[in-house]
Amino acid sequence: MTPRLADIIAAVATVEGVPVAALTGRCCTRRLAWPRQRGMYVARRLRPEVSWPRLGRAFHRHHTTVMHGARAVTTRLAAGDPVEARRVAAILAALQPPAVAP
Incomplete structure (x- = not known):
């Protein structure tokens, strides 16, 4: 099952240890910008059918900001950044569903 955008944002917040409101808020510090960019990347990867403007609305950002964020993570991954x-x-x-024991 494909996760909803809200589920993706919540998972990013949990993994990164930041509040959901901070991920979708106005703050632009690196402590929040990089997790937000990871969320944008994961959202685009898992939900490619969702338009950039819709992703922007989910993150309370302009769609070009979401495009930049997803591209920035792609660049860091391509450079081999292990973190x-x-x-x-x-x-x-x-975001994976829990495994069911046989």
Whole structure:
């Protein structure tokens, strides 16, 4: 099942240890900007059918900001940043449904 945008934002907040309101708020410090960018990247990766403007509304940002955020994470991952890779993997893992024992 594909996660809702709100579920993705909540998972990012949990994994990153920041409040949801901070991820969608006005603050632009690196402590919040990078987790927000990871959320934008994961949202686009898991929900490619969602338009950029709709993603922007979910994060309370202009759609070009969301495009930049997703691209920034893609660049860090392509450069082989191990911290970025671990954080994105942790967010994706948090969004996986729990395994059912046989």
